[in-house]
Amino acid sequence: MTNAAAQPGENSWRHGADARAGAYLDHARSIRGEVRFQLVTRALVRRLPGRPCRVVDIGGGFGRQAVLLARAGHSVTVVDGDETLLGAAADLLAAEEPEVGRRVSLVQGLGEQAVELVGTGFDLVCCHSVLLYLDDPDPLLDVLARLVAPGGLVSVLTVNRDSLALRDGLQGDWRGALATLLESREQGGRYLPTRPDTPLDLGRRLAALGVPPVEWHGVRVFSDHRSGEPSPEEFADLCELEWQAGLRDPYRQFARLFHLVARREAELP
Numbered sequence: 001m002t003n004a005a006a007q008p009g010e011n012s013w014r015h016g017a018d019a020r021a022g023a024y025l026d027h028a029r030s031i032r033g034e035v036r037f038q039l040v041t042r043a044l045v046r047r048l049p050g051r052p053c054r055v056v057d058i059g060g061g062f063g064r065q066a067v068l069l070a071r072a073g074h075s076v077t078v079v080d081g082d083e084t085l086l087g088a089a090a091d092l093l094a095a096e097e098p099e100v101g102r103r104v105s106l107v108q109g110l111g112e113q114a115v116e117l118v119g120t121g122f123d124l125v126c127c128h129s130v131l132l133y134l135d136d137p138d139p140l141l142d143v144l145a146r147l148v149a150p151g152g153l154v155s156v157l158t159v160n161r162d163s164l165a166l167r168d169g170l171q172g173d174w175r176g177a178l179a180t181l182l183e184s185r186e187q188g189g190r191y192l193p194t195r196p197d198t199p200l201d202l203g204r205r206l207a208a209l210g211v212p213p214v215e216w217h218g219v220r221v222f223s224d225h226r227s228g229e230p231s232p233e234e235f236a237d238l239c240e241l242e243w244q245a246g247l248r249d250p251y252r253q254f255a256r257l258f259h260l261v262a263r264r265e266a267e268l269p
C-alpha cells in the first residue's frame with residue numbers, strides 16, 4: 001500500500017481494493033468496529049420517524065449498517081462498487097432472520113450513479129467511511145442530496161481533520177503526529193491515502209445543497225488510538241461512554257470520526 005494522495009477526481013479505495021477490502025473487513029468486524037456501528041445506529045434510530053423507512057446506504061460495504069437498520073424494521077438498499085464486500089454482505093444477510101434479510105437488497109455500482117440505479121425519495125441516505133477516499137467529494141454529495149426525500153435525512157461518517165494527529169500522538173509517534181498536525185493529512189506508510197473533512201466544512205457543503213446539518217457526534221473518542229482490542233465484556237460500558245462523550249464538547253472534537261446528520265429541505269436550491 002502506498003500513501004500517495006489521491007489524484008484530482010480520483011477514488012483512492014479503487015487502487016488496491018482487494019487488499020483494502022480484507023483490511024477493512026478485519027477492522028469492521030472487530031469490537032472497535034462494532035462500537036462505531038452501534039453509535040451511528042443509535043444516532044439514526046432516534047432521528048427516524050416511528051414507521052418503516054426506505055434507506056439507501058451508499059458504499060455500504062459488507063452490509064453491517066444495513067442489517068442493524070433492517071433489524072429496526074427499515075428497508076435498506078446497499079449500493080457498493082466492491083464485489084468482494086457485496087459477497088461478504090450476502091453472507092451476512094444469509095445468517096440473519098429471513099424477515100431481516102428480506103429487507104436488505106444489494107446493488108453493485110458506484111454511488112455517483114445511484115440515482116440511475118435505485119431512484120430517489122429515500123427517508124434516509126447513509127454514506128459512511130466513503131468520502132475520505134474521494135479526492136473531490138462534491139459529485140457524491142450532490143447525489144446524496146438528490147437521493148433523499150424532502151424532510152428526509154442524510155447521514156455521513158468520515159474522518160475528522162481537526163483531530164487527525166491525536167492517534168499518532170497518543171500512540172507515542174511524536175514525529176508522525178507532528179507531520180500529521182502540520183499537513184492535516186496522515187503521514188507514513190501505515191495509512192491509506194485519505195482526505196479528512198471537518199464537521200463545519202461538510203455541514204456548509206451539504207447546506208449549500210439544500211440539506212443543512214441537524215447535529216454531529218464524535219465517534220470513538222477514547223478507544224480509537226488504543227492498540228489492544230477491548231474485550232467483549234467491556235463492550236456495553238465502552239459503547240455508553242463513547243456515546244455520552246460523542247455528544248459533548250470538548251470530547252466529541254477529539255474523536256477520530258465524526259457523524260453528521262442533515263435534513264433535506266422541502267425544495268432543493
Ligand SMILES: C[S@@+](CC[C@H](N)C(=O)[O-])C[C@H]1O[C@@H](n2cnc3c(N)ncnc32)[C@H](O)[C@@H]1O
Nearest residue numbers: 013059060061080081082085110111128129130
Ligand atoms: C471503508 S468501507 C466503508 C463501508 C461501510 N459504509 C461502513 O461504514 O463500514 C468503504 C466502502 O466504500 C465503497 N466505495 C468507495 N467508493 C465508492 C463509490 N464511489 N461508490 C460506491 N461505493 C464506494 C467501497 O467499495 C467500500 O465498501
